[in-house]
Amino acid sequence: MPMAAGTALQGLRDGGKIQAGQKVLILGGGGIGAETADFLSEKGKDVTLVEMREGIALDLVGHLQHFLNMRLKEKKVQILTSTKVLRFEPSGVWVEDSEGTRRLGGFDSVVAAIGVKPDNKLSRSLQGKVPEIFVVGDAAQPREVLEALLEAEETAMKI
Structure with missing residues (x-):
């Protein structure tokens, strides 16, 4: 197999x-x-x-x-x-x-199709170097594009 x-x-x-x-x-x-x-x-x-x-x-x-x-x-x-x-x-x-x-x-x-995990190396490398970090999309959690877009829009409204 x-x-x-x-x-x-x-x-x-x-x-x-x-x-x-x-x-x-x-x-x-x-x-x-x-x-x-x-x-x-x-x-x-x-x-x-x-x-x-x-x-x-x-x-x-x-x-x-x-x-x-x-x-x-x-x-x-x-x-x-x-x-x-x-x-x-x-x-x-x-x-x-x-x-x-x-x-x-x-x-x-x-x-x-198991074990998907987020890739947020960039946000970790910026920790403490910039005032705020927002992690969105698959960097936060792998998911569908519509969900990631909604999250990005919500984050943009906060900024």
């Missing part, structure tokens, strides 16, 4: 970097994982999305979350929520949900 090492996805546009097989397992159902599932299913891939939380795209604004959920259901993406990945083996990946432990297999590719 190949997993492309070193391919970092920062958003939907990065989905084009993926040279995925036909049957794809996506680990992580936040905004980036859900958007990647949407992108790959649009390309005709058979996608399974595994998320440990109770829903997918929970980090997106309500209407965006709803829209993405509808699209994934229409495209017949298999969505496994409240599901934790336990381990990888050559034959597949072992997961655990409320019904117990089971193996998912037959995947050509695995996409890890």
